[in-house]
Amino acid sequence: MSVVTLQVDGRDVAVPARATLLQAIRAAGLSVPTLCHLDGLDPVGACRLCLVEVEGSQRLLPACATEAIEGQRIRTDSSQLQNFRRMAVELFFAEGNHVCAFCVANGNCELQDVAVAVGMDHSRFPYQYPQRSVDASHPRFSLDHNRCILCTRCVRVCDQIEGAHVWDVAERGSHCRIVAGLDQPWGEVDACTSCGKCIDVCPTGALFTKEDATAEKHPHPERAGQLRRAREQHQWTP
Amino acid sequence: MATVWLAGCSGCHMSFLDLDEFLFELADLAEIVYSPVASDTKIYPDQVDVCLVEGAVANVDNLELALTLRQRTALVISFGDCAISANVPGLRNLFSAPGRDSAQTVLERGYLELADATGQLPHAPGIVPELLPRVLPLHEVIPVDLYLPGCPPSAERIRAAIEPLLHGEKPCLSGEAMLRFG
Numbered sequence: 484m485s486v487v488t489l490q491v492d493g494r495d496v497a498v499p500a501r502a503t504l505l506q507a508i509r510a511a512g513l514s515v516p517t518l519c520h521l522d523g524l525d526p527v528g529a530c531r532l533c534l535v536e537v538e539g540s541q542r543l544l545p546a547c548a549t550e551a552i553e554g555q556r557i558r559t560d561s562s563q564l565q566n567f568r569r570m571a572v573e574l575f576f577a578e579g580n581h582v583c584a585f586c587v588a589n590g591n592c593e594l595q596d597v598a599v600a601v602g603m604d605h606s607r608f609p610y611q612y613p614q615r616s617v618d619a620s621h622p623r624f625s626l627d628h629n630r631c632i633l634c635t636r637c638v639r640v641c642d643q644i645e646g647a648h649v650w651d652v653a654e655r656g657s658h659c660r661i662v663a664g665l666d667q668p669w670g671e672v673d674a675c676t677s678c679g680k681c682i683d684v685c686p687t688g689a690l691f692t693k694e695d696a697t698a699e700k701h702p703h704p705e706r707a708g709q710l711r712r713a714r715e716q717h718q719w720t721p
Numbered sequence: 722m723a724t725v726w727l728a729g730c731s732g733c734h735m736s737f738l739d740l741d742e743f744l745f746e747l748a749d750l751a752e753i754v755y756s757p758v759a760s761d762t763k764i765y766p767d768q769v770d771v772c773l774v775e776g777a778v779a780n781v782d783n784l785e786l787a788l789t790l791r792q793r794t795a796l797v798i799s800f801g802d803c804a805i806s807a808n809v810p811g812l813r814n815l816f817s818a819p820g821r822d823s824a825q826t827v828l829e830r831g832y833l834e835l836a837d838a839t840g841q842l843p844h845a846p847g848i849v850p851e852l853l854p855r856v857l858p859l860h861e862v863i864p865v866d867l868y869l870p871g872c873p874p875s876a877e878r879i880r881a882a883i884e885p886l887l888h889g890e891k892p893c894l895s896g897e898a899m900l901r902f903g
Contacts, residue, residue, distance in 0.1 A: 595903060598901070604868035
């Protein structure tokens with residue numbers, strides 16, 4: 484197996500060829516905040532929280548979706564990056580209708596986690612209060628679009644792990660939203676196997692089991708990685 | 722020191738009372754000059770060092786008190802999620818449409834559409850404060866010096882924020898223990 488060596492925040496690190504910058508950052512014993520990334524799912528670089536500076540590049544690159552290159556030098560925690568990350572998290576809060584007080588995911592929410600990680604104590608951007616809906620047509624689960632951050636984990640887990648491809652992304656800009664089937668009520672989509680993987684990987688309270696009330700959602704985002712390892716490496720490590 | 726209750730459920734103040742025996746230490750080191758739970762003063766006094774402000778700014782009384790306390794206070798703290806993000810009181814902002822602000826919408830819904838034949842909009846100038854068109858977080862109305870999130874912030878978090886202030890130091894509001902919303 485060929486190896487790539489690079490520098491992360493001045494630390495030398497070696498990773499297998501075709502590894503991502505995020506894997507290199509972790510191999511160096513460091514971390515960057517992530518939200519759309521989930522071990523076991525193909526990266527999309529949607530949330531922009533893992534942006535890093537790469538020496539010689541004018542652009543910031545998403546660590547989760549960028550391949551590590553021999554001799555590269557990257558920075559993960561400059562004041563510019565810290566500023567952009569906090570701004571990105573503030574925009575997530577301002578863009579949707581995130582009211583922690585009565586959310587099923589309160590206390591178990593990755594959006595709350597990254598807010599702490601980037602030091603967000605308030606949003607500089609006025610909240611938008613967009614008009615969004617709730618789809619409760621499925622017998623066991625609900626989708627509250629108010630809490631969706633469009634990370635597309637549900638889309639990817641359903642396609643790549645479950646193989647049902649119930650979810651997709653429709654429209655653009657502030658109208659962008661997750662749709663079930665051919666933009667149908669979730670409960671009418673025959674392809675859904677009711678496996679619950681989308682509930683487990685959703686980082687917020689957007690997808691949840693109907694019996695969960697405030698702060699009662701206990702997701703299992705690690706399941707995607709476990710299933711992927713079981714399938715590809717024949718190892719089951721729950 | 723002062724504490725103020727704007728548009729909120731008073732849960733932050735209940736959490737403040739959960740400081741329990743630390744309240745005695747606090748009373749030794751600071752004079753509570755204005756507070757819904759620790760003072761009978763009706764007019765916000767001058768030269769206040771620190772003010773904890775619970776709640777969003779939802780009506781003209783909230784707005785007037787916010788502007789007054791900013792003028793008369795050295796250090797203003799947004800106390801809890803409602804002051805920081807408008808939180809639950811801010812949900813009425815969802816009911817605004819072009820040409821109709823959320824105050825009109827909720828008043829008409831509550832007092833006309835859901836009322837019997839005798840329903841009427843409340844109108845009592847100088848007695849019932851008028852709702853603002855939009856519920857605002859405190860920092861959109863006045864400059865805020867510190868933010869103490871939580872719904873409510875725990876007594877431990879409140880203590881960790883105000884104890885350094887009593888000794889003339891600025892608290893360190895970072896990390897899971899001090900920052901988490903909800």
